[in-house]
Amino acid sequence: xxxxxxxxxxxxxxxxxxxxxxxxxxxxxxxxxxxxxxxxxxxxxxxxxxxxxxxxxxxxxxxxxxxxxxxxxxxxxxxxxxxxxxxxxxxxxxxxxxxxxxxxxxxxxxxxxxxxxxxxxxxx
Amino acid sequence: xxxxxxxxxxxxxxxxxxxxxxxxxxxxxxxxxxxxxxxxxxxxxxxxxxxxxxxxxxxxxxxxxxxxxxxxxxxxxxxxxxxxxxxxxxxxxxxxxxxxxxxxxxxxxxxxxxxxxxxxxxxxxxxxxxxxxxxxxxxxxxxxxxxxxxxxxxxxxxxxxxxxxxxxxxxxxxxxxxxxxxxxxxxxxxxxxxxxxxxxxxxxxxxxxxxxxxxxxxxxxxxxxxxxxxxxxxxxxxxxxxxxxxxxxxxxxxxxxxxxxxxxxxxxxxxxxxxxxxxxxxxxxxxxxxxxxxxxxxxxxxxxxxxxxxxxxxxxxxxxxxxxxxxxxxxxxxxxxxxxxxxxxxxxxxxxxxxxxxxxxxxxxxxxxxxxxxxxxxxxxxxxxxxxxxxxxxxxxxxxxxxxxxxxxxxxxxxxxxxxxxxx
Numbered sequence: 001x002x003x004x005x006x007x008x009x010x011x012x013x014x015x016x017x018x019x020x021x022x023x024x025x026x027x028x029x030x031x032x033x034x035x036x037x038x039x040x041x042x043x044x045x046x047x048x049x050x051x052x053x054x055x056x057x058x059x060x061x062x063x064x065x066x067x068x069x070x071x072x073x074x075x076x077x078x079x080x081x082x083x084x085x086x087x088x089x090x091x092x093x094x095x096x097x098x099x100x101x102x103x104x105x106x107x108x109x110x111x112x113x114x115x116x117x118x119x120x121x122x123x124x
Numbered sequence: 125x126x127x128x129x130x131x132x133x134x135x136x137x138x139x140x141x142x143x144x145x146x147x148x149x150x151x152x153x154x155x156x157x158x159x160x161x162x163x164x165x166x167x168x169x170x171x172x173x174x175x176x177x178x179x180x181x182x183x184x185x186x187x188x189x190x191x192x193x194x195x196x197x198x199x200x201x202x203x204x205x206x207x208x209x210x211x212x213x214x215x216x217x218x219x220x221x222x223x224x225x226x227x228x229x230x231x232x233x234x235x236x237x238x239x240x241x242x243x244x245x246x247x248x249x250x251x252x253x254x255x256x257x258x259x260x261x262x263x264x265x266x267x268x269x270x271x272x273x274x275x276x277x278x279x280x281x282x283x284x285x286x287x288x289x290x291x292x293x294x295x296x297x298x299x300x301x302x303x304x305x306x307x308x309x310x311x312x313x314x315x316x317x318x319x320x321x322x323x324x325x326x327x328x329x330x331x332x333x334x335x336x337x338x339x340x341x342x343x344x345x346x347x348x349x350x351x352x353x354x355x356x357x358x359x360x361x362x363x364x365x366x367x368x369x370x371x372x373x374x375x376x377x378x379x380x381x382x383x384x385x386x387x388x389x390x391x392x393x394x395x396x397x398x399x400x401x402x403x404x405x406x407x408x409x410x411x412x413x414x415x416x417x418x419x420x421x422x423x424x425x426x427x428x429x430x431x432x433x434x435x436x437x438x439x440x441x442x443x444x445x446x447x448x449x450x451x452x453x454x455x456x457x458x459x460x461x462x463x464x465x466x467x468x469x470x471x472x473x474x475x476x477x478x479x480x481x482x483x484x485x486x487x488x489x490x491x492x493x494x495x496x497x498x499x500x501x502x503x504x505x506x507x508x509x510x511x512x513x514x515x516x517x518x519x520x521x522x523x524x525x526x527x528x529x530x531x532x533x534x535x536x537x538x539x540x541x542x543x544x545x546x547x548x
Contacts, residue, residue: 013133015342016133016136016137019393052349052403053403067352068353068358069349069353089402090409113399113402
């Protein structure tokens with residue numbers, strides 16, 4: 001079974017780290033990942049930009065509307081994610097729109113730029 | 125992270141919200157500050173014992189409000205301060221408080237707190253100092269160091285500014301839509317001032333002043349989280365990030381200025397650039413351009429060029445043209461002239477800046493640019509005159525040293541020329 005491990009933490013705190021502190025934490029995290037990567041068990045790893053850089057596409061009465069800011073609805077749950085190479089935000093929004101058109105569940109798509117991406121492949 | 129470090133980070137992050145709410149309760153800056161201080165002292169005693177609260181800001185607001193009310197009562201010579209255990213039953217109260225802290229209030233609280241610092245009677249440096257003290261909670265000593273003045277001088281400056289603010293009164297009513305957007309614009313301008321105070325520096329002082337830039341970015345992000353759909357706040361945040369990304373490359377080992385085109389771009393912070401570019405993208409989708417967005421778009425074009433030669437000067441020229449229309453100012457025209465010199469040559473740029481001389485007679489960069497353009501045109505004598513004026517107007521030793529380098533080159537060139545002539 002492939003598992004996704006999702007990270008939650010206070011953005012205020014993480015954003016207030018100095019570059020040195022941030023580098024130190026990232027190095028430690030990388031250390032942990034290393035042994036799993038060597039065993040061929042680690043899949044893609046991504047660090048996202050702050051929620052201030054987020055845009056959300058939400059389906060309201062069948063119509064997709066684009067809102068600034070992160071997804072912030074506690075009645076819905078995080079169900080999965082995609083990564084897509086885009087030239088700009090418009091392309092990412094378009095992809096989310098296409099997904100929402102064929103997705104009968106309504107729901108929302110939060111679009112967050114990725115800041116660090118390590119596309120390690122899992123040996124399945 | 126140690127416990128104390130965790131607590132101090134949590135307190136400083138909760139500060140704008142907590143101070144904003146306490147100001148709304150007490151309608152008096154000193155009372156709010158006292159109440160907040162008191163809540164922090166109690167947090168230092170309580171948090172290590174009972175564990176961190178779920179919502180530090182709500183905790184500080186609740187405890188601060190109680191202690192503030194006590195202080196008022198005490199002054200009225202009534203009931204004594206309650207014992208610690210009487211107010212420490214916070215768990216229920218805290219979740220209750222958190223529910224009541226609805227987004228709207230919180231937003232206006234922080235905006236109000238920042239807005240009272242932008243009092244129009246206060247000179248810019250005092251607005252900045254008082255905002256750093258009240259909103260960010262930076263110590264007077266740290267602020268003094270960033271402003272390169274003595275601690276007691278800064279203490280006086282802040283005390284005077286706060287007295288001015290107190291006289292003016294706190295506008296505690298919930299603002300209407302128009303007023304809110306006016307406040308937001310004033311606050312955004314102040315955040316930009318804080319950034320510039322840290323950014324206009326030289327190599328030697330840069331480390332002491334960098335915290336101002338970082339604090340400005342923190343405040344801009346805070347504003348953006350409160351006003352998520354404001355393209356100008358996206359633009360402001362992007363502008364600060366894109367400019368600050370270049371900080372590691374702006375000065376050489378001797379503290380001398382390295383011009384944008386000569387900077388080692390591999391030193392630029394990729395992370396800040398990515399975030400800045402993402403925000404520019406977000407802002408542009410609104411199709412509601414404003415001065416911060418345009419400046420951010422210009423900074424984005426520099427950030428996108430991996431080598432200086434790839435810079436899209438034509439687009440930069442267009443954007444400065446747009447900025448000139450939005451915010452006519454000789455300094456904007458001067459900046460545009462740099463782009464024009466790249467696109468249409470030094471002659472066109474020189475013609476563009478000549479009419480500005482009267483208004484920019486005291487401006488270092490005017491004479492620096494004029495000297496540079498004249499030098500490109502081979503008009504060395506005139507270039508020297510301009511560079512001499514620039515040196516006299518330099519704000520920092522690094523600026524003067526940079527111009528001195530050009531003058532030395534001109535002197536060397538003319539010496540070579542005359543020795544060639546003599547040889548003939």
